[in-house]
Amino acid sequence: MQMKKPKLTLSMVVKNEGDRYLKSALEAHKDFIDAAVIIDDGSIDNTVDICKEVLHGIPLHLVKNTTSQFSNEVTLRKQQWEETILTDPGWILNLDADEFMDASFASKAQEIVEQHTYEAIYFRLYDMWSPTHYREDQYWSAHQIYRPFMVRYRPNFPYIWKETPQHCGRFPLSINHFSYMCHPARVKHFGWARKEDRQNKYNRYQFLDPDAKYGWREQYESILDEHPNLIEWVE
Numbered sequence: 001m002q003m004k005k006p007k008l009t010l011s012m013v014v015k016n017e018g019d020r021y022l023k024s025a026l027e028a029h030k031d032f033i034d035a036a037v038i039i040d041d042g043s044i045d046n047t048v049d050i051c052k053e054v055l056h057g058i059p060l061h062l063v064k065n066t067t068s069q070f071s072n073e074v075t076l077r078k079q080q081w082e083e084t085i086l087t088d089p090g091w092i093l094n095l096d097a098d099e100f101m102d103a104s105f106a107s108k109a110q111e112i113v114e115q116h117t118y119e120a121i122y123f124r125l126y127d128m129w130s131p132t133h134y135r136e137d138q139y140w141s142a143h144q145i146y147r148p149f150m151v152r153y154r155p156n157f158p159y160i161w162k163e164t165p166q167h168c169g170r171f172p173l174s175i176n177h178f179s180y181m182c183h184p185a186r187v188k189h190f191g192w193a194r195k196e197d198r199q200n201k202y203n204r205y206q207f208l209d210p211d212a213k214y215g216w217r218e219q220y221e222s223i224l225d226e227h228p229n230l231i232e233w234v235e
Helices: 022-029 046-056 074-084 111-115 172-179 195-208 217-221
Strands: 007-015 034-039 059-062 090-092 100-103 120-127 133-135 145-152 181-188 231-234
Touching: 022 046, 022 100, 034 046, 034 074, 059 111, 090 100, 100 133, 120 133, 145 172, 145 181, 195 217
Parallel strands: 007 034, 007 090, 034 059, 120 181
Antiparallel strands: 090 145, 100 181, 120 145, 133 231
16 A cells, blocks of 8 residues: 655745745745645735736635734734644645745755654754845844744644634644754745845834833844844855
8 A cells, every 4th residue: 555645735824925925935935845724814916816826726615805814923823823724734834924944944844844753843943134144132032042833733632722812823822732843944034135124024023012011122123223233145
């Protein structure tokens, strides 16, 4: 009897990504995924069309929210999770629309999904402050910590969330009980790479978390630093 090929599902939340990184991100990832689950959180541009165009030929479960849920992130992440597990996802690779696995990952993805030792894969995320440089200082050092971006879905497991409206995490908290591997591939995050994006994010945090109840006030303020410490990205 032929063994069933392990499945890798890309899971993503998008909103008004038409003029940002979505098309490039999907192009970069489509060759090593088997399916995709995308929650469109109330886009009013061509985001949905981009998803359908780039992922043509790949099984795509696309859910369109008529009202954005972004102001309460945990609600949105729960929706993303529930819609993803409905598809029998196998392995779930959870990326945002401005996040890219580095060039080394494509050749390693199959090896990861075929192994049976680990149920969660942790990577380092680099906050890119330009197309070629990432930021590193006392406020921006996410790349020094490994974080879960990929899990094998385990049915009948009690999945529990961090119930906060911001910074709730992309996976349920209880995946911390999974056996895990810290993988050398890296995630490039371009959400801060353009000045206008930094200003928009600063404004958003000031609106959604004005008292820094869920985040770090000094980090919020540092978003607009004129001369941050930047390091060149090397593949």
